[in-house]
Amino acid sequence: MANAPAVAAQSPTRSRSTTANPKRHSTERRRQRVGWFFILPFAIVFVVFLVAPLGYALYLSLFSKGLATGTVFTGIGQYVTAFSDPSFLKGVWFVVRFAVVLIPVQMAVSLGVALVLDAITTRFARFARLMIFLPYAIPAVIGAIMWGFLYSPTFGPLEQIFGAFGADAPFPLSPENVFGGLLNVVTWQWAGYYMIIIYAALQGIDPTLYEAAKLDGASAWQVALRIKIPLVSSALVLILVFALIGTLQFFTEPQILRPSANGNISPDFTPNIYAYTQAFSYANFNYASALSFALGIVVFIAVYIFLFLTRKRGNLFS
Amino acid sequence: MKTSRTVLAAISAAALIASLAACSSDGGGGGTTSADNCTNKIVNKDAPVVSVWAWYPNMATVVDNFNNGHDDVQVCWTNVGQGLDEYNKVQTAISAGKGLPDVVMLEADHLASYSIQNALVDISEFGANDVKGNFSEGAWKDVSQGDAVYAIPVDGGPMALIYRTDIFEEYGIDTPPTTWEEYAAAAKKVKDAGGPVFGDFGSNVPAVTMALQIQKGAVPFAYEAEGKKLTIKLDDQASKDVLDYWAGLVEDGLVGTEDQFTTDYISGVVGGDYATYTSAAWAPGYLTGAGVGEGESSGVWAVAPLPQWDPDNPVSVNWGGSAFAVTSQASDKQLAATVAMGLYADPDSLEDGWKNQVIFPLNQDVLTSDEFINNESEFFSGQTANKDVYIPAENAYKGFVYPPIITYYFAQLQAEMVKINAGEISGSDAATELQADIVKYAKEQGFDVTE
Numbered sequence: 001m002a003n004a005p006a007v008a009a010q011s012p013t014r015s016r017s018t019t020a021n022p023k024r025h026s027t028e029r030r031r032q033r034v035g036w037f038f039i040l041p042f043a044i045v046f047v048v049f050l051v052a053p054l055g056y057a058l059y060l061s062l063f064s065k066g067l068a069t070g071t072v073f074t075g076i077g078q079y080v081t082a083f084s085d086p087s088f089l090k091g092v093w094f095v096v097r098f099a100v101v102l103i104p105v106q107m108a109v110s111l112g113v114a115l116v117l118d119a120i121t122t123r124f125a126r127f128a129r130l131m132i133f134l135p136y137a138i139p140a141v142i143g144a145i146m147w148g149f150l151y152s153p154t155f156g157p158l159e160q161i162f163g164a165f166g167a168d169a170p171f172p173l174s175p176e177n178v179f180g181g182l183l184n185v186v187t188w189q190w191a192g193y194y195m196i197i198i199y200a201a202l203q204g205i206d207p208t209l210y211e212a213a214k215l216d217g218a219s220a221w222q223v224a225l226r227i228k229i230p231l232v233s234s235a236l237v238l239i240l241v242f243a244l245i246g247t248l249q250f251f252t253e254p255q256i257l258r259p260s261a262n263g264n265i266s267p268d269f270t271p272n273i274y275a276y277t278q279a280f281s282y283a284n285f286n287y288a289s290a291l292s293f294a295l296g297i298v299v300f301i302a303v304y305i306f307l308f309l310t311r312k313r314g315n316l317f318s
Numbered sequence: 319m320k321t322s323r324t325v326l327a328a329i330s331a332a333a334l335i336a337s338l339a340a341c342s343s344d345g346g347g348g349g350t351t352s353a354d355n356c357t358n359k360i361v362n363k364d365a366p367v368v369s370v371w372a373w374y375p376n377m378a379t380v381v382d383n384f385n386n387g388h389d390d391v392q393v394c395w396t397n398v399g400q401g402l403d404e405y406n407k408v409q410t411a412i413s414a415g416k417g418l419p420d421v422v423m424l425e426a427d428h429l430a431s432y433s434i435q436n437a438l439v440d441i442s443e444f445g446a447n448d449v450k451g452n453f454s455e456g457a458w459k460d461v462s463q464g465d466a467v468y469a470i471p472v473d474g475g476p477m478a479l480i481y482r483t484d485i486f487e488e489y490g491i492d493t494p495p496t497t498w499e500e501y502a503a504a505a506k507k508v509k510d511a512g513g514p515v516f517g518d519f520g521s522n523v524p525a526v527t528m529a530l531q532i533q534k535g536a537v538p539f540a541y542e543a544e545g546k547k548l549t550i551k552l553d554d555q556a557s558k559d560v561l562d563y564w565a566g567l568v569e570d571g572l573v574g575t576e577d578q579f580t581t582d583y584i585s586g587v588v589g590g591d592y593a594t595y596t597s598a599a600w601a602p603g604y605l606t607g608a609g610v611g612e613g614e615s616s617g618v619w620a621v622a623p624l625p626q627w628d629p630d631n632p633v634s635v636n637w638g639g640s641a642f643a644v645t646s647q648a649s650d651k652q653l654a655a656t657v658a659m660g661l662y663a664d665p666d667s668l669e670d671g672w673k674n675q676v677i678f679p680l681n682q683d684v685l686t687s688d689e690f691i692n693n694e695s696e697f698f699s700g701q702t703a704n705k706d707v708y709i710p711a712e713n714a715y716k717g718f719v720y721p722p723i724i725t726y727y728f729a730q731l732q733a734e735m736v737k738i739n740a741g742e743i744s745g746s747d748a749a750t751e752l753q754a755d756i757v758k759y760a761k762e763q764g765f766d767v768t769e
Contacts, residue, residue, distance in 0.1 A: 067434055067722055068546040069764030154585045175740060262577050263521040263736035267729055280406045281725055283413050283435070 061289035071286075078290035087268035088291060092298055095270050098179065099247040099302075106187055106243060107236065110194035115224050117195075118202045129199070133192035140189060144256035147185045152260060173261040185253050190246075194239045201235035202228060237310050244306055248299045251276070271295040356394035361385040365392045366650065368657045369419035371408075373400035374640070375607075376675040380667040384657075387664060391653050401579075405725065411647075412437040420648035421658050423640050426460035427525065427720040429468045430541060432643070434722040439644040440466040444655035449663070456634075457680040459717030461641050463543055469641035470658045473677040475598030476711035477529060477624050477635050483699075484618040485593040489513045494594075494622035498563060501594075501625045505572035508593055515571070517594045519564050520578040521735035524728040526596065529635040531560045532718060534627050539721040548721060548765040553746075553753035561745030565738045575739035584608045588615045596624070598637040599708045602697040603676030611697050621695075621703050623711065634714035639680070678708055685709060723760055730755050 064074040082088050113132055117125050135143060150156045151172040162169035172181035205228065213223050229236075251272035258265045267277040271291060279288035358381045360367065370381070370393050381395045396419070398404050405428060411417035412435050424432070432438050446467040450458055453471050461469040481494055489508045495501040505516030520526075528538060536556040540549035551557075567573045574592060576583050586592060587610050595601060602619075605611060611619065626632045642658040644651060662671065668684050671677045676697070684690050691709060694700040721727060734748040743751070753769070760767045 066762060066764030067431075068766075152582055154582045259522075259577070259580060260582075262575070263732065263739070266733060266736070277729070280410055281402070281729065283409045285413060 057289040057292060060286050061293055063286050065284070065286050067283075078287055079294060081287070082290045082294040085291075087274055088271055088294065091268055091271040091274050092295070095248050095250050096302075098182070098250060099244055101179075102183055102186060102247055103240060103243045105183065106191055106194060107240065109187060109191045110239075111198055111229070111236070113191070114195045114198040114202060115228060117199060118228070119220065119224075129196070133196055135189050135191075136193040136196075138189075140252045141256055143189050144185060144253045147188075147253075148257050148260040151181060151257075171262075173257060173264055175264050178261065178264050182253055182257070185257075186247075186250075189253075190243070194243070197235055197239050198232055201232040205231050237307075240310075241303060241306065244303060245299055248302060249295065271298075355396070357397060358382060358385070358393070358395050360392045360394065362389055362392050365390060366653060367392050367394050368421060368648075368650075368654050369394045369396070370421045370423070370642075370657065370661065371396055371398050371404065371419045372423035372640075372642075373397055373404060374423075374671075374675055374677065376670055379670050379674075380662050383664055383667045383670075384661050388660070391657060393657060393661060408432065408437075409725075416647060418645040418647040420645060420650075420654040421642050421661070422645055423472070424469060424643050425638055426469065426471070426641055427718070427724050429461060429641070429643060430463065430720050430722040431724050433463065433466075433468050434543065434546075437646050438468045439646055439648070439651050439655070440468065441470070441644050441655045441658065442467040444644075444652050446470065446655065446659065449659050452663075452682050453680050454682065454685070454712060454715065456636070456712070456715035456717040460636070460639075460720075463541070466543075469643035470663075471680040472640045472642060472662050473600065473671065474639035474680045474712060474715075475600050475637040475678065476708050476715055477526075477596065477598050477637050478707045478711060479622045479624055480595040480597055480601055481620060481622060482590060482593055482618050483620050485513060485590060489593075491593075494620075495625050496623070497629055498625045498627055502563070502567060502572070505567060505593075506570070509570075509572050514591050514593055515574045516567075516592070517596055518574040518576055518578060518583070518592050519568055519735065519739060520574075520576060520583070521732050521739055522577040522579065523637075524731035524735060525637050527560070527564070527731060527735060528728075529637050529718075530564075530596075531557045533624070533633045533635045534560050535633075536560070537719075539719050541719055541721050546765050547768065548723075548760050549768040550721075550753065550757050550760060551769065552756060553749040558746040558749045561734075561738065561749050563745070565743075565745040565748075568739055569741060579604075584610060588613075590615070590618075598639075599678030599712075600638060600676070602695065602703075606676060606697055617699050619698050620701055621698055621707050623707050632714065634711045634716070636715055636718065639678075678712070680712070685712065721760075723756070723763065723765075726759055727756055730759075 061078050062073060062075055063071050064078060065071045117129055120128075138146075151158070153159060153169065153171060158169040158172070170177055172178070172184070209227055209231075210223060213227055218226070249272050250270045254265050254269050255273055255276070258269075265273075267281070268274040272295065275288045275291040275295070278284040278291060356369075358378060361382075362385070365388070368391055370377075372395060374380075375397075377395055377397065381393045385392050398407050408418065408422060408424070409432075412432060418437065429438065433440075442465060449470060450467075457471045457474055458467075461467060461471055479494060485508065486492075486494070489511050491504050491507065495504050501516070508514070508516055531538065534556040536551070536554055538550070538552050538557065541547070564573070568575060574586070576586065584605075587595070587605065595605075602611075602621075623632075624635070642661060644654040644658050648654040662668065662679075663681060665683070668679050668681055671679055672684060672690060672693075679685070691705050692702055693704050695703040730752055734743070734752050737743040738745060738748055757767055757769060
C-alpha cells in the first residue's frame with residue numbers, strides 16, 4: 001500500500017523524461033523483472049502442462065489418421081465429423097440435460113444448507129459444516145467407487161432397505177435410473193463445496209442489515225429470501241458458472257461406474273468419455289483432440305449464453 | 319526481528335531444496351529396462367535385462383524360475399493389468415512411440431491390431447519356428463499371419479460347458495446338453511420348475527459371442543496384411559442365428575444378463591444363480607481365484623463339452639488365452655525373442671501354471687504328459703476334465719482370424735449385446751447394424767474392405 005502512491009508519482013515523470021530520474025527508473029524496471037521472476041515457476045508449469053498440450057492437441061485435431069493409412073491433413077474436417085457424429089451429439093445432449101437438472105438441485109441443496117447453517121450458531125453448526133463439506137475432501141474416484149458398491153445389488157444396502165417394505169430394490173444404474181443414480185453421486189460430492197462458498201459469502205453481509213430488517217418486521221424466512229440471497233447472488237453466479245463448466249465436462253463418475261453398470265454406461269455416454277475412448281482404446285488421437293475442442297466450443301457457447309442471461313443487473317433476483 | 323526473519327527464510331529455503339532433491343531422486347527409473355522398478359528380483363545383476371508385461375499372478379514364480387535358470391539374460395516383470403486395462407496402456411505406448419516393454423503378454427485376438435501399427439516384431443526371423451512343434455495347429459495359427467509369427471503361445475482357452483451338478487440333479491437334468499437345442503430345452507425345464515437362470519449372456523464378454531458365432535460356421539473376418547485387405551461378414555445367417563438364439567433365451571428369461579468378471583457376478587455364481595457357465599479352460603482358475611468352489615459352492619461343479627449345432631460335425635472354439643509378443647520398441651530383439659520363447663516354457667513353470675494357476679498351457683509337452691492328461695481336477699470334484707473335455711477341444715481347434723480392428727469391433731458388439739439384453743433389438747437386426755457400423759469404420763480407417 002505504501003508503494004502505490006510512489007509508483008503513481010513515478011509514471012508521469014517517466015513519460016516526460018527518462019533521464020531525469022535514472023535511479024528510480026532502473027528500480028522500477030528491476031522491480032518489474034523481479035515480479036516476472038516470481039511468476040516464472042508457475043508460468044513454466046502452466047505453459048508446459050497446459051498451453052503446450054493444448055497447442056499440440058489443436059495441431060493433432062487438424063489431421064486424420066487411419067489404422068491402415070498414414071496421417072493426412074484435413075483442416076476442419078475432423079470438426080465437421082465431430083459435430084455430425086451421433087455419438088458425440090448424444091453425449092452432448094446428455095450432459096446438457098444433466099446440467100439443467102443437476103445445477104438447480106445442487107444450488108438448492110447447497111443454498112438451503114448454507115442459509116440454515118448461517119442461522120444456527122451452536123457448535124452443531126460447525127460440526128454440520130464439516131460433515132457436509134467432507135464428501136468434497138474425498139477424491140472423486142474414491143467416492144465413485146464407493147457409490148458403485150453402495151449401488152451394487154449384492155453388496156449395497158438397497159436390497160435390505162426395500163426388502164423391509166417387501167418391495168423390489170431398483171437398480172440405480174439401470175437405463176431408466178442411471179440419470180438419477182449419477183445425479184445423486186455428483187450432488188453428494190459437490191454440494192458441500194458450493195455450500196462453503198455461499199456460506200463464506202453470507203459471512204460477508206453486514207449484520208446491521210438484519211437488524212434493520214427485523215425492525216421493519218421481517219421474518220427469518222423473508223430475511224433469507226429478500227436480503228441474504230440477493231446479496232450472495234454474485235457468488236451464486238460464480239459457482240453456477242463453475243458448475244456448468246464442470247458438468248458439461250462430466251467424466252470421472254460415469255467412467256468409474258462403468259464396470260458396475262452392466263453396460264448401461266456406454267463408451268460414448270458423455271463427450272469426455274467418448275474422447276477418452278477414441279484416444280486410448282481406438283488410438284484415434286486426432287479425432288479425440290477434435291472432440292475435446294468441440295466439447296470446449298460447446299462449453300464456451302453454454303457459458304456465454306448463461307452469462308448473457310445473468311448479466312442484466314448482476315443479480316439473479318430482482 | 320531481522321535475524322529471526324532471515325533465519326526463517328533460510329530454513330524454508332533449505333526445506334524446499336531438500337524436498338525438491340528428494341522428489342528427483344525418487345523419480346529415477348529411466349528406460350523401461352531399468353532394473354529398478356521390477357516386481358521380481360534380478361538374480362544375475364550382470365546379465366542384460368528384458369522387460370516383460372504379464373498379468374498372471376503366478377508370473378512371480380515363472381519369472382523367478384527363468385531368472386534362476388538363465389545366466390545370459392534376466393527378466394524384469396511388471397503386471398499392468400489385463401484386458402482393456404492393459405490394452406489401453408499398450409495402445410498409448412504404441413502411439414507415443416515409447417513406453418512399451420520388450421516382451422508383452424497379449425491375447426491372440428489383439429495381435430493383428432498391434433502388428434498393423436508395426437508395434438510387434440515378426441519373430442520368425444529370430445527362430446520362432448524352432449518351437450512351432452511344441453504347439454497345436456490351431457494355437458500356432460492364432461499367433462501367425464501367413465509366414466509371419468507375432469507371438470509365442472502360452473495358454474489357451476478351449477471352450478466347454480461348466481455346470482452345477484446340484485442344480486442339474488435337483489431339476490432332473492440327467493445329462494448335460496450336447497446340442498444348443500437341448501440347452502434351450504433344459505433351460506426352460508429348470509425355469510418352469512422355479513429354478514435359477516441357465517446361463518449368462520454377459521455383454522462385457524463379446525469374445526464369447528464371436529466364438530459361438532464361429533462355432534455355427536460364421537467367418538466374421540478375413541485379413542491380408544499385404545494391401546490391408548479386410549473381409550467383413552458379420553451378418554451372414556450363422557451370425558444372425560446365434561444372436562437370435564441368445565436373444566430368445568434372454569427374452570424368455572432363461573439366461574441372465576449380468577456383466578461377468580464383477581464381484582456381483584461371482585457372488586451370483588457362488589450362490590447358485592446360474593446353472594451353467596459357457597466358458598474356457600482357464601475358467602476354473604479364474605473362479606477358484608475369485609473364491610468359487612469353497613464353502614457353499616464346493617463340490618458342485620462338473621464340465622461337459624460345449625453344446626454343438628450339428629453333433630455330427632462338432633466345431634471347437636477358443637476364448638482368450640495368452641501369448642508373449644516381442645515389441646518393436648525392444649532394444650535387443652533377439653534377446654527379447656529368446657525370452658518370449660523361453661519364459662513359461664520350462665517344465666517347472668508349466669507345472670506351476672496348470673497346477674496352481676489352473677491355466678491350460680498350450681505347450682504339447684504338457685498336453686501329452688500323462689500327469690496332465692489324467693489329472694483329476696479338484697475344482698470339478700475329481701473329474702478328469704483335461705482328458706474328457708479340454709484336450710480334445712484344443713486338439714480339434716483350428717484357429718481364428720482376428721481383424722486389426724478388434725477393439726472397435728468388440729466395443730460395438732458389446733453395445734449391440736447391451737441392446738439385446740435390454741430387449742431393444744432382435745438378434746438379426748443387431749447383426750445387420752453391426753455389419754454396417756464395422757464396414758463404415760473399416761473404410762474410414764483406410765482398409766480395402768470386402769463384404
